[in-house]
Amino acid sequence: MPKPLILIALGGNALIQKGQKGTAEEQFANLKVPMRQIARLSRDYRIVITHGNGPQAGNLLLQQESCREVPNMPLEIIVAMTQGQIGYMIESSLDRALMEIGVTTEQLFVSLISYVVVDEKDPAFRNPTKPIGPFYTEEQARGLPYVMARTDKGFRRVVASPKPLAIVEHREIKKLIEMGFIVICCGGGGIPVIRKERKFRGVDAVIDKDLASAVLAGEIKADVFIIASDVPGVSVDWGKPAQRQLRKVQRAELERYLAEGHFPAGSMGPKVQAILQFHRATGNRGIICHLADIERAVAGAAGTEVEAISKMHLTVDGGAARL
Amino acid sequence: MPKPLILIALGGNALIQKGQKGTAEEQFANLKVPMRQIARLSRDYRIVITHGNGPQAGNLLLQQESCREVPNMPLEIIVAMTQGQIGYMIESSLDRALMEIGVTTEQLFVSLISYVVVDEKDPAFRNPTKPIGPFYTEEQARGLPYVMARTDKGFRRVVASPKPLAIVEHREIKKLIEMGFIVICCGGGGIPVIRKERKFRGVDAVIDKDLASAVLAGEIKADVFIIASDVPGVSVDWGKPAQRQLRKVQRAELERYLAEGHFPAGSMGPKVQAILQFHRATGNRGIICHLADIERAVAGAAGTEVEAISKMHLTVDGGAARL
Numbered sequence: 001m002p003k004p005l006i007l008i009a010l011g012g013n014a015l016i017q018k019g020q021k022g023t024a025e026e027q028f029a030n031l032k033v034p035m036r037q038i039a040r041l042s043r044d045y046r047i048v049i050t051h052g053n054g055p056q057a058g059n060l061l062l063q064q065e066s067c068r069e070v071p072n073m074p075l076e077i078i079v080a081m082t083q084g085q086i087g088y089m090i091e092s093s094l095d096r097a098l099m100e101i102g103v104t105t106e107q108l109f110v111s112l113i114s115y116v117v118v119d120e121k122d123p124a125f126r127n128p129t130k131p132i133g134p135f136y137t138e139e140q141a142r143g144l145p146y147v148m149a150r151t152d153k154g155f156r157r158v159v160a161s162p163k164p165l166a167i168v169e170h171r172e173i174k175k176l177i178e179m180g181f182i183v184i185c186c187g188g189g190g191i192p193v194i195r196k197e198r199k200f201r202g203v204d205a206v207i208d209k210d211l212a213s214a215v216l217a218g219e220i221k222a223d224v225f226i227i228a229s230d231v232p233g234v235s236v237d238w239g240k241p242a243q244r245q246l247r248k249v250q251r252a253e254l255e256r257y258l259a260e261g262h263f264p265a266g267s268m269g270p271k272v273q274a275i276l277q278f279h280r281a282t283g284n285r286g287i288i289c290h291l292a293d294i295e296r297a298v299a300g301a302a303g304t305e306v307e308a309i310s311k312m313h314l315t316v317d318g319g320a321a322r323l
Numbered sequence: 324m325p326k327p328l329i330l331i332a333l334g335g336n337a338l339i340q341k342g343q344k345g346t347a348e349e350q351f352a353n354l355k356v357p358m359r360q361i362a363r364l365s366r367d368y369r370i371v372i373t374h375g376n377g378p379q380a381g382n383l384l385l386q387q388e389s390c391r392e393v394p395n396m397p398l399e400i401i402v403a404m405t406q407g408q409i410g411y412m413i414e415s416s417l418d419r420a421l422m423e424i425g426v427t428t429e430q431l432f433v434s435l436i437s438y439v440v441v442d443e444k445d446p447a448f449r450n451p452t453k454p455i456g457p458f459y460t461e462e463q464a465r466g467l468p469y470v471m472a473r474t475d476k477g478f479r480r481v482v483a484s485p486k487p488l489a490i491v492e493h494r495e496i497k498k499l500i501e502m503g504f505i506v507i508c509c510g511g512g513g514i515p516v517i518r519k520e521r522k523f524r525g526v527d528a529v530i531d532k533d534l535a536s537a538v539l540a541g542e543i544k545a546d547v548f549i550i551a552s553d554v555p556g557v558s559v560d561w562g563k564p565a566q567r568q569l570r571k572v573q574r575a576e577l578e579r580y581l582a583e584g585h586f587p588a589g590s591m592g593p594k595v596q597a598i599l600q601f602h603r604a605t606g607n608r609g610i611i612c613h614l615a616d617i618e619r620a621v622a623g624a625a626g627t628e629v630e631a632i633s634k635m636h637l638t639v640d641g642g643a644a645r646l
Binding site: 064066073082083085 | 344345346347382383385386387389390392393394396397399400403404405406407408410411412414415418419422431432433434435436438491492494495498502504507510514516522523525
């Protein structure tokens with residue numbers, strides 16, 4: 001009987017917290033909190049780690065806009081660079097955390113470059129909405145070869161955020177998990193590619209890392225899917241006197257809150273969608289929790305959890321019986 | 324009986340050729356030549372690919388020097404970023420080349436983030452000689468927190484290039500090879516780390532990618548180790564009337580040429596050292612060839628080759644008998 005499998009999606013703030021510029025020292029220091037927990041969890045669980053890349057990609061875009069001597073790289077390559085950077089930081093932090101608790105030679109782990117298939121006909125390509133990179137004046141914005149949007153702090157490039165369909169390396173990742181590797185992958189939601197006949201081609205887009213992680217968690221049939229960021233869980237009636245955080249919740253109830261518009265599109269919305277999508281695909285536990293609460297969330301004692309459908313439910317619940 | 328194992332170390336010019344700025348289009352176009360050959364070779368051989376990162380790291384350093392709003396990343400992270408970037412470009416180019424020849428679903432392959440252990444007491448740290456990044460005026464150079472060297476085009480940052488000792492992920496890479504994966508790793512010679520008691524720490528240094536590849540080729544006991552770049556092989560008496568290119572050569576002969584100073588320190592020297600080091604460790608074939616000649620070199624028909632020590636030699640040759 002293999003150990004249960006957990007996929008942990010780390011928010012961008014696992015590395016760069018609000019108000020920080022993002023020095024290497026800050027990023028390594030921030031990683032200690034989740035990595036020490038993940039190192040301890042690795043004794044009893046098989047682990048896959050995914051991560052965001054928003055601030056790091058933003059920094060690279062700002063650097064390349066500041067330098068006319070070097071050709072600008074397309075967004076797919078910027079994402080690839082952040083996978084290298086953050087993959088290394090996570091891997092070496094995990095290495096250190098494992099050594100601290102005495103797990104050294106036996107545990108194998110790797111960071112993989114990952115790309116994710118999106119549909120060329122995804123409506124997101126006709127209506128790019130995801131702001132990335134630096135702010136510009138209106139005059140600067142006119143001279144740039146990008147789709148630009150006006151924001152309250154100036155003009156900003158917007159790109160498509162299409163729906164992730166499949167992780168290209170999912171077979172490789174499955175094999176690695178089977179062999180007991182801890183796998184770090186799907187950084188920044190994956191490098192976006194479209195499939196043209198039988199060939200892949202990178203596209204200028206960004207993929208939501210929680211939705212990509214949900215696709216992967218479904219493909220590898222994770223027993224638990226955790227989205228860890230700087231919020232302790234999902235709240236309804238946010239900012240109102242009736243505000244309350246959800247603890248354990250049925251999928252249908254969470255779906256209703258989502259439909260009622262309780263969760264903002266740019267932040268909690270995709271996290272809730274990701275957990276629901278995973279639960280529809282597997283019937284397994286999906287949890288949204290704080291980065292400091294990963295172990296407690298696995299123990300069922302923190303975060304907002306869509307509970308697993310039990311074996312008994314599988315025989316009576318139409319949705320889950322399709323599994 | 325598994326298929327023979329080839330490690331192919333691609334020079335930086337596999338992606339950016341002399342005179343090119345290094346746009347993404349140029350890099351993908353240049354990769355077609357080696358990747359189509361490697362795709363065909365993968366039918367009969369197990370494959371590991373390593374690669375340089377000089378021009379890409381230089382571009383990132385130039386970009387970060389041009390932008391004061393974003394914290395500079397240390398060299399270890401710059402190397403990690405280029406592993407992501409180039410790993411993705413190689414992986415997707417190989418994917419495409421495999422599909423062109425009809426190898427699609429069965430072949431597994433991954434690009435790994437890799438770090439390489441160096442010795443904190445390596446004399447290279449006391450005498451940094453490897454120039455990296457942009458050129459500066461003397462006045463600019465004075466204000467920078469780096470060791471700077473005067474060159475004929477201005478001042479330039481110099482860093483240590485310590486000797487690679489071990490690839491941290493060598494156990495992972497061995498497992499992946501056993502399972503039939505094509506592995507892309509050790510980009511830019513690997514992310515340099517030192518081992519302090521039981522913990523790794525990144526250091527500001529760069530590792531020669533041919534020497535790191537030789538360490539890996541020895542660790543995985545490659546049957547053939549190929550260094551492919553823009554030169555067709557190793558020449559003695561370079562630039563003199565007696566200049567001639569070596570085809571098949573005994574190790575002792577190549578060692579003598581190296582000792583006689585036939586090979587410049589910055590270019591052919593490390594390649595020759597790498598091939599010799601691999602041959603001393605394994606007795607197996609080591610070849611230096613042009614990027615367009617990889618298949619012919621494997622067939623024994625191109626490049627400069629230090630030939631394998633045959634089984635018969637193994638019983639009589641003291642050096643090889645230690646294997």
